[in-house]
Amino acid sequence: MFHDQRLIMRDGMLIGALERMCATLEISPSQAALAKERYDGVGGWLAESEDPLLKAMGIFLQGSTAIGTTVKPIGSNEHDVDLVAHAPGLGNWIEPVALKKAIGDRLKANGHYKALLVEMARCWRLVYANEFHMDITPSIPNRNCNMGGELVADRALKIWKPSNPKGYKALFLERVKLAPRFRVTKSFHAEDRARADIEPYPEQVYFKGLLQRLVQILKRHRDVFIAVNEIDLSMSPISVLVTTLASQSYEYCVKTFTYDTELDLLFDVIRHMPDFVEVRGVNGRMQWFVWNETTKGENFAEKWNGDPKRAEIFFTWHSRALSDISRLKDVEGIDGLxxxxxxxxxxxxxxxxxxxxxxxxxxxxxxxxxxxxxxxxxxxxxxxxxxxxxxxxxxxxx
Structure with a gap:
């Protein structure tokens, strides 16, 4: 039993090390509070516009900041804060380029925002040097989505495409709450030293959320992998795809298996991620699909189908991540760690x-x-x- 206890202690220490690492990479509470103050200000400025296109416009978080999985980019002191500027009264009769222009014109009318403003392909960016930059993406309601979805512009600002940031956030945070089952050795708690019982995972001591920390671990590993191998950053697996596969795999593993330690669970979740990539032949060509479960028609692997090299990079990175995480079990001593x-x-x-x-x-x-x-x-x-x-x-x- 002492052997089992030592293994659990060892894995617990490794989990603690990963927790410490994630804490160094994420947006701090003070940064989050400052970002909220600033995007609330942006939302107020847009909503007060006399432009009918911006009437009742609201600003809300999407992406990693919304779900608690931020990771500071390599070589930058700025965190990404992704925002949606939602125009609830508009329909798809409005062209994406027109709504984007209206938002840009309003921001330029404020001397403070004008000095910080950078135009991106389908959004506006406010750059607060050495702190964070806020990307503001226009959206309108998707009347055809029964899950409260929205429409956002494609990169060319030609058409509206389905999305659902609020629904995605809600689903992800529901998965965060899922409680894994871990084997708890009875000798830790009672006189019976002959067997192990299975109990629900207790309130977490280290992790704010195993799923959230796993996504941060994967995103940081991806960024290092891309940098070390000198791969074009534009070919990097996108965060929403990594997050989606991790969350689907996490739900599957938590509901299906029982584990000895949190480290075993993290490894298994990574191992099962590719199981949730749908692959099928379309017109004689291999096609990949990682669907947004909260709206119809949004495929996070869409770019893979235009350039299969992207799929190859993802699977190569995934294999390396699996290997590197598994090797943590073999480290000995502080220097090895x-x-x-x-x-x-x-x-x-x-x-x-x-x-x-x-x-x-x-x-x-x-x-x-x-x-x-x-x-x-x-x-x-x-x-x-x-x-x-x-x-x-x-x-x-x-």
Whole structure:
């Protein structure tokens, strides 16, 4: 039983390391509050316009900021904050280019926003240097969607295409709430040491949401993979596709299997992601589909069908992510952890994780709560069976 306990402790420490890493990459509470203040201001400015196209226009979050999966881009201090500027009173009789122009003209009429404004293909970007940039995408209601969907412009601003940011957010956050089942060894809780019981996963200690953290882990790994292999950034698997496959796989794994540790669950979710890519022949050609489940007609793998190289890049990256996450189980010691995290997620986050762990070890040593567990190493707590206390010393604070 001590062997099982050590494995659970080891995986728990690795999960803790991944949690620390994600925390260094996401938008901070103060940044989130500042972003909200600023996009509320933008929404108010647009809604106060006398232009009938902008009447009752509302601004709301979409994408990673809305669902809690932000990851700071490599080589940039700016987070992406994606917004939708929704015109509830308009129909598809309005051309996308006209609504976009109306939004741009209104923003340019404000001296503060004009200085920050950059025009993108189908949205407007407000750039707050070294903080974040806000992409504002126009949308109108989709009267044909019974799930409350919307229409957004294609990149050429020629046609309206189905989308559903609010519905997508709601579905994702429902999946976040799904409680995995983990085997809990009875010897941890009672005298019976002969077998293990299955219990619902208790309230999470580390993760704000296993699914949210998994998406952050995958997005960071993807970004490092693209950079290291010098792949054109435009060919990178898009975040909404990665998020969709991860969330579908998470629901499947949670409802189907029972796991020993959170790390086992994360690995299995990654392994099953390709199962949710629909592949079929269309006019003699291979076609891929990753559908938006909250509206009809939005295929997140659409670009793969125009350039199969994109699909190849996705599957190559996915295989590497699976390999790198699985190798975490084999790391030994702080140096080994730093090397593996650095290879998979970049040297900066790896150093931040190790520095944080080292500080915790120092604090635990000074307080007398540092121990050593076989095949695990130093642990900040000595109450578990098989953990040997480490005596404190005061040489140079070590």
């Amino acid at each position: 730093k090397r593996q995290l650095g290879d998979a997620f970049g040297s900066g986050p790896a150093k931040a994780v190790v520095d944080s762990i080292t500080e915790d070890i120092s604090v635990s040593r000074r307080s007398g709560t540092l121990g050593v567990a076989p095949r695990i190493g130093l642990v900040t707590g000595v109450t578990a069976a098989g953990v040997t206390p480490v005596r404190a010393n005061t040489f140079f604070g070590r």
